[in-house]
């Protein structure tokens with residue numbers, strides 16, 4: 001009986017972890033909307049079906065392990081499935097331990113954080129009329145609690161001319177209407193108050209193309225002396241990308257998804273490029289870029305890290321994973337749409353020569369945040 005229960009728990013853990021790993025990796029690929037919805041449905045169905053079938057079939061009927069049946073009579077297919085679940089369980093807990101052991105890279109020199117309760121500031125939760133607005137009312141949901149993070153980071157190759165350069169990085173606004181426009185207006189007021197030299201947005205602007213009308217009152221109000229740069233994300237890819245780009249360009253934002261931009265100060269070049277890969281099959285090239293140029297890449301998904309390292313990128317800014325949105329006690333984030341699972345869920349990563357910052361984003365298609373606050377970040381670059 002006890003052995004059976006332990007075995008059943010291992011099957012539940014392993015099959016769930018395997019399903020989550022497959023869903024995460026599928027969502028890190030270029031997948032059509034119907035494919036995403038289908039994979040969700042199959043995944044949620046299996047989350048219920050596998051534990052039930054494991055209880056009923058080998059537990060009650062054949063060989064009836066709950067009723068004193070013999071393990072030797074267990075069908076070989078169950079042993080194969082058990083082995084797969086056991087491996088999956090080990091990998092899952094290994095990744096949890098690895099996440100707990102991960103330290104912030106030494107490239108982070110200082111960090112300051114503060115929280116703002118946007119609902120309190122506005123005199124009530126800025127709930128909209130979008131399809132998931134009811135989720136904002138769930139107990140403990142922290143979707144209106146903004147974290148403002150300021151990090152001073154060391155960039156080993158930073159030219160002297162760019163020492164002290166500040167970048168406001170934010171991502172994943174996901175305008176769908178569940179969070180009202182006043183939420184974004186107030187968040188971006190706080191962003192403007194950080195007075196950064198340049199502003200970067202790393203995609204997933206809209207989930208409802210009608211809300212393109214929100215742009216002038218939100219992103220359109222941001223200003224920075226060295227410019228505002230953006231790329232789009234997979235949720236924009238499902239909509240009319242040309243219309244979104246046109247609206248952003250009309251507001252003075254610079255699209256660097258295809259055309260790189262260079263800014264020069266005291267003879268030192270800062271080269272800004274973008275990547276919307278794998279949703280848009282275009283990767284930046286660097287043939288004509290001076291060796292000494294500071295290379296900054298905006299990539300919606302952090303999965304492009306290996307390519308960034310090969311291209312000698314100094315600083316890569318990403319979003320997409322939302323920090324997992326829900327971080328469970330001990331386990332941490334579970335769902336991250338990445339080929340690397342939740343490894344690049346949020347924060348700073350250094351893999352020479354590239355420093356990667358992954359933003360948790362402002363929102364998500366589903367307005368759920370538990371242990372994973374929405375954030376805006378100001379990065380101040382310092383010389384190595």
Ligand SMILES: [Fe+2]
Nearest residue numbers: 172204233320
């Ligand atoms: Fe997103």
